[in-house]
Amino acid sequence: MRRDKLRERLLRYQRESRFLVKDSNDMKVIEEVFDKPTLLALYELLKKGAIVGLNGVVRAGKEARVYWGVGPDKIARAVKIYLAASMQFRRRVRYIAGYHRFGRIPSSSRGLINLWVQKEFKNLRLAHDAGVRVPRPHDYNENILIMEYIGSPPAPAPTFAEAEVDNLDLEWTIEAVRKLYRKAELVHADLSEFNIFKHEGERVLFDMGSAVSTSHPEAKQFLRRDLFNMVHFFKKRGIPSEAPEVLLGEVTG
Ligand SMILES: Nc1ncnc2c1ncn2[C@@H]1O[C@H](COP(=O)(O)OP(=O)(O)OP(=O)(O)O)[C@@H](O)[C@H]1O
Numbered sequence: 001m002r003r004d005k006l007r008e009r010l011l012r013y014q015r016e017s018r019f020l021v022k023d024s025n026d027m028k029v030i031e032e033v034f035d036k037p038t039l040l041a042l043y044e045l046l047k048k049g050a051i052v053g054l055n056g057v058v059r060a061g062k063e064a065r066v067y068w069g070v071g072p073d074k075i076a077r078a079v080k081i082y083l084a085a086s087m088q089f090r091r092r093v094r095y096i097a098g099y100h101r102f103g104r105i106p107s108s109s110r111g112l113i114n115l116w117v118q119k120e121f122k123n124l125r126l127a128h129d130a131g132v133r134v135p136r137p138h139d140y141n142e143n144i145l146i147m148e149y150i151g152s153p154p155a156p157a158p159t160f161a162e163a164e165v166d167n168l169d170l171e172w173t174i175e176a177v178r179k180l181y182r183k184a185e186l187v188h189a190d191l192s193e194f195n196i197f198k199h200e201g202e203r204v205l206f207d208m209g210s211a212v213s214t215s216h217p218e219a220k221q222f223l224r225r226d227l228f229n230m231v232h233f234f235k236k237r238g239i240p241s242e243a244p245e246v247l248l249g250e251v252t253g
């Protein structure tokens with residue numbers, strides 16, 4: 001579909017429904033951020049009712065932007081959109097190997113990004129089903145992931161990096177890593193104080209795109225690094241823990 005045609009359809013959709021892009025200024029912003037395939041993917045998610053509106057940006061990173069969206073139940077959603085222009089994605093192949101067992105690794109960065117989003121969605125679902133507290137995954141399409149919003153929009157919840165932490169947070173983290181390993185058979189592989197929310201007395205593990213199966217050849221190495229990161233963080237905050245190697249044994253059993 002041509003860009004102007006898509007724009008027209010989005011505008012029509014906006015008039016006919018409660019799509020929250022209100023004026024042409026917002027539309028301009030949208031055009032700056034989204035390329036045609038992204039607009040189309042977004043349009044499809046709107047059409048099927050996965051979201052009914054999109055508010056402002058929550059966090060604009062180098063490779064992904066997170067938006068405050070609205071679900072059909074009127075409850076906030078986090079809409080994570082990976083930027084196709086980001087060329088840094090090649091280094092992520094290491095975390096996709098083994099996941100895409102029957103297909104080949106896509107050669108285009110767009111293909112790689114879409115596969116990443118699919119993997120992130122599935123990882124969230126596996127973790128959620130195993131009883132690990134993560135943002136509940138709702139839907140995905142191409143480079144767009146829709147999940148439960150953690151925080152009080154427009155503000156995202158603070159992460160461990162921005163919050164007061166105590167010994168209970170350390171215990172929760174090790175238990176989450178253990179459950180993830182034993183029940184979901186996953187290793188987060190990008191675990192740090194920046195990827196755990198602390199919100200209204202609850203902790204929420206997130207950013208699961210890099211998580212790999214425990215059968216991944218580098219799973220143990222990733223797990224060791226995850227534990228090391230957390231031990232290091234808590235130590236900096238004056239909270240001692242067992243050595244990473246001891247924790248590794250506890251997690252893997
Ligand atoms: N489910 C969510 N609810 C609310 N805010 C979220 C959610 N997911 C992500 N965010 C916000 O977006 C930020 C980045 O998200 P995330 O860590 O998943 O992406 P990332 O790929 O690591 O991006 P970056 O490298 O830019 O941090 C988070 O720190 C948080 O502020």
Ligand SMILES: [Mg+2]
Pocket residue numbers: 194195207
């Ligand atoms: Mg992150």
